[in-house]
Amino acid sequence: AYVINAPCIGTKNGACASVCPMDCIHPKPGTPDFDRVDQLFINPDECIDCYACVEECPVDAITYHGQQPAEWDEYPEKNRNYFLT
Ligand code: SF4
Known part of the structure; x- marks a missing residue:
């Protein structure tokens, strides 16, 4: 799944x-x-890795889960947590 990060x-x-x-x-x-x-989130259980959102983001906020820079390591969990609440 893709993940939306700090930007x-x-x-x-x-x-x-x-x-x-x-x-x-x-x-x-x-x-x-x-x-x-404070930001938008991707539901990791529904994302099909199509890449459409990555190309659309004007601030390059979206990375593949596990391939984000180290300073964004908490974002996969932050994205998932939004859908648990
Ligand atoms: Fe996942 Fe594609 Fe939706 Fe982005 S646009 S969240 S890659 S299904």
């Missing part, structure tokens, strides 16, 4: 969510949760 914080562009064929990037712009969170 999304304060950006929340949302273009990724629009192109995801699995509709697995949340929260969606325009929903109550969108204003509550």
